[in-house]
Amino acid sequence: MSHKATMWAVTVRGISCAEARVLWHLADCHNPVEGCFPSQDYLADACEIDVRSVRRHLDSLRGKGMINWAEQRDGKYRKNNRYALAFEEGFRPAQTNYQPDNLSGSENASTGQNSQFEPDKIDVLNRTLESSTYKPVIEPVTEPGERAGEREGLEDPKRVERDFKRWFPIWPTYVADSEREARKVWFELSSEERADCLERTSAYIAAVKATGRTKGWQAASVYLSTKAWQKLSDPKSDIAPPSVHNPFSRAWSALRLAELLKPMATAMPALTLYQRGQVAAGGDAARLVDRERREKYGWPKVNTMHQFAERAQGSTVSPDLVAISEGFEKVHRDSELAGRWKALHERMGWPWLPSTGHEWLYFPPGGPEEAMIEFKAAVARERGHDDAA
Known part of the structure; x- marks a missing residue:
């Protein structure tokens, strides 16, 4: 994984959300020494879309000058494409009048490069599977010393922003609230916390309303910073469900x-004949009948x-x-x-x-x-x- 590649990918503008997702996962597979060789099946799984959509978005990104690729073969067998990203030194975009079709995987598919093309020595396309000392990066790798959760900082900011815009109108005070302050805290939350907040805020609001204490709702930024929705999991909390x-x-x-x-309760079965006799007798017998009925039906x-x-x-x-x-x-x-x-x-x-x-x-x-x-x-x-x- 190359942090430089992924940080570049999240700054790219002028592409669709789906293309941004494909580009980020493509950059996540980039290695500054070995190159970038992810399979289309891997990209489809990582992006949670089908392979045809991956091919379409790759083709669009290539046409916008964001990426390029060279087909790799071992004899008649086709191997994973070697992708180049626009931030790399020596990157050469595809010719605008050339329509690549090698994404289909057919044996006679074009490589997407001019047949006379010879990469420069400094060109990133000059790195091949055979020239690499180590196995090229196909799946994302964890760099030495990478802390758990460090990759979280590489989340797609567009998606985080979309999730915020989904959540913010739910909060009761959003009309007069500070959207800027709420957005700032939202981006400071972890991806798990944001997902939990999205899922449980409606339940939190309903629980507070059920208590009848709805005056003075806290600001959205306070709700987010205190992670108040977690009270729903605390059985002693005043808004937790039974x-x-x-x-x-x-x-x-x-x-x-x-x-x-x-x-x-006042609804009790009628006295039996024996019980009526004890009640009529009064004293301890009557009191015993009354106590037994209260214990059983009261x-x-x-x-x-x-x-x-x-x-x-x-x-x-x-x-x-x-x-x-x-x-x-x-x-x-x-x-x-x-x-x-x-x-x-x-x-x-x-x-x-x-x-x-x-x-x-x-x-x-x-x-x-x-x-x-x-x-x-x-x-x-x-x-x-x-x-x-």
Whole structure:
């Protein structure tokens, strides 16, 4: 690979985007000593186009004086063309009244050179496969000491600019925003970061809108420099999508308590004849019936979570609850503190945790009553209103 060749290629003007892509990959195969011998199949694969298109663009570049080539043969067998680039010393463009056809690969194809043509000693076309000490460059090579990602600096700036123009109108503030500042940061991003930004910005905007906090959008340049779209991958981020968490985990426990804070469901099956008799009797029997019905029917989402937990299936938790759950404490199921939490469940009529073999439970820190008051306030703060539901 010749950095001089590739840097020359990205500065060429007056050619189409497809021709620029072919020219850059052609220059990427150039070696300042050995020459340039890429196959058309390689160029087609590198440019992600078909071979016919490669031939057409090579022919156009030759006609515009950007490249030239000499056909190489080994007897009757045709080998890869040896290409010359316009920046090389001694470059001689093709004759404008000559129409080459050797790109087709036919045995009788013209070489694209005058039959009487003899290259000068300094002419780049004077280097041949046979005159080279080393194997000529057909595929791009990595120069000694080349760092990973160094080739990234040789990206086609036209393509980077096109991608920026695709992205910029997506951002909510683009009408009054500084396009110059945004473009500057865009070009400083890596190719992977730009691709990720293009793919995820719409999802980021939708996620922010879903939170209801859309006032004061940050400038496009700030969004790019902070790589804010990466927040979508952070389960604790306020704009991350809901994620599935294992039973009895911190996040799962936070979701369970948040559901228990919601009002009890009122739609319950009718009392059986036996239950009606216990309710009519009053006292402990009536209270027992009420508690059993509340535990079984009062919070159906929690009961569903318990059923899933018995099958080792997790539940989907919103990012705000994931963030709150980070402060939960581990409590052993047989501890005195766990007993106090169970007693609170009984007083409230909440269903207690199923026995699935999990010895450790997670609850907000502190005594159960005080902890639930603080937990409810934390949920309200995260969701931006006074109701934890």
